[in-house]
């Protein structure tokens with residue numbers, strides 16, 4: 001969180017100013033070098049217009065001048081939006097994001113959009129791709145997301161009443177309908193020890209990961225259509241347990257199974273293997289604790305995977321070297 005806290009209030013004014021000045025009439029032409037629009041879904045306890053989010057928007061604007069950035073929100077009231085990051089039915093949240101994106105005059109007329117998900121916003125944007133994808137996503141980048149769920153719930157800060165009230169719901173049974181329909185993190189709780197209950201009751205993750213007997217072919221097709229799916233794992237992540245979830249890894253206490261050794265991959269329930277074979281699945285690491293992002297890293301990622309449609313990522317060398325697994 002340190003990155004977000006360092007940012008100045010000035011940035012909020014900047015965000016407001018740029019959203020007012022948006023050229024609504026913009027059209028995408030074939031030879032257009034306008035950057036594809038970018039949608040961003042913030043994490044748990046954040047808001048769509050926080051200082052940190054405004055900073056990320058301005059970094060995207062620095063890297064790709066003229067880019068239209070839409071921070072996804074569940075409510076225009078920031079405190080309500082923050083509350084909704086803890087409370088609500090994630091199926092409804094994803095449906096609202098789909099509807100808002102489809103109704104936006106710029107996003108809905110773009111040939112494709114790019115997407116950036118922070119923490120839980122990453123698996124929610126993946127659900128956008130799987131369930132809606134209208135307009136389609138070209139590059140999806142997720143930072144410290146819980147693609148394979150969490151086995152432990154995080155602690156709330158002592159003064160964070162919204163978090164504490166929401167997490168108090170956990171005093172009930174995590175698999176109950178009351179908890180699954182309301183507590184957001186419970187909907188991506190996935191403990192290998194309780195796998196049968198998870199398959200039966202998970203309101204969100206078991207579905208978008210196509211883990212149930214009946215597979216949703218549309219989910220798989222839509223993931224395969226991505227040009228890039230870039231998954232950043234924070235090396236020192238102590239907030240997301242297990243941190244390997246950011247790469248779809250499964251950890252059951254004694255053993256850690258990477259995505260490529262899992263059935264999810266070998267039977268290709270989600271299209272991840274197909275995407276991997278065409279070079280579109282990227283396993284990246286970020287140094288430090290959960291969401292301690294540096295501007296440098298964001299700039300590199302934005303330059304490599306976002307920008308105009310005609311600049312495909314394949315034609316851009318990766319700055320700084322290093323490689324995917």
Ligand SMILES: *[C@@H]1O[C@H](CO)[C@@H](O)[C@H](O)[C@H]1NC(C)=O
Pocket residue numbers: 089090091092177180181203
């Ligand atoms: C969440 O919402 C969806 C759609 O509105 C509904 O079908 C589902 O039953 C809800 N989940 C729970 C656990 O109530």
Ligand SMILES: *[C@@H]1O[C@H](CO)[C@@H](O)[C@H](O)[C@H]1NC(C)=O
Pocket residue numbers: 252253254255
């Ligand atoms: C973890 O998974 C491995 C492989 O499936 C299994 O052999 C082992 O018993 C599991 N450990 C626990 C603690 O569940």
